[in-house]
Amino acid sequence: MAPPARQRILDAAARLLREKGIARLTTREIAVAADAAEGSITKNFGGKLGLLTALLSSDLPELAAWRAALTPPTAHRGDLCAALITVGDKAIDYYAASLPLIAGAVSDTTLLDAYRATNTAQDTGPQLAVESMATYLTGWQSTGALSPEADTWALALLFCGAAQLQAWTEHLAGPLALPRDRDARIRAVVDALVP
Incomplete structure (x- = not known):
């Protein structure tokens, strides 16, 4: 069974952020890499910055x-x-x-x-x-x-x-x-x- 969308997004974002950095990375790229809808990033994290904060603070x-x-x-x-x-x-x-x-x-x-x-x-x-x-x-x-x-x-x-x-x-x-x-x-x- 695939992990929930939130975890897939976190995993994909961590990998892509290390590869590309935050400035050049889009939520669309993260969603594609996570096999999730782009709107799920906003739903789960409030956007790219909320996702970054979640990664740095707890995930x-x-x-x-x-x-x-x-x-x-x-x-x-x-x-x-x-x-x-x-x-x-x-x-x-x-x-x-x-x-x-x-x-x-x-x-x-x-x-x-x-x-x-x-x-x-x-x-x-x-x-x-x-x-x-x-x-x-x-x-x-x-x-x-x-x-x-x-x-x-x-x-x-x-x-x-x-x-x-x-x-x-x-x-x-x-x-x-x-x-x-x-x-x-x-x-x-x-x-x-x-x-």
């Missing part, structure tokens, strides 16, 4: 993998470090996947304004990643694995920023542009954040 497989990596906190600092290494790897994957999707919106002021308005209306946006990580770190803090003096919001911002910068640097300058390999960089960031 990218890389975001689901990042969320799935948020394992329950324990009282052991070693578990926290191991969890953050796994979560860091998934966060980098998400930011790498999201870059081609958001690049078109960021480079066009009309699209950017519409993207911001959609995020405001739907209570979505990039801040949710930082909020989610802050909440996750607060959970670890409550077990004693993370210092009670640690500013979990600041740590989350640093963590997400490091993941995003690594993903974008690799995408724009190549995987060898940064020193060390990816795993070593993640471990170094985790060690710096959780001394």
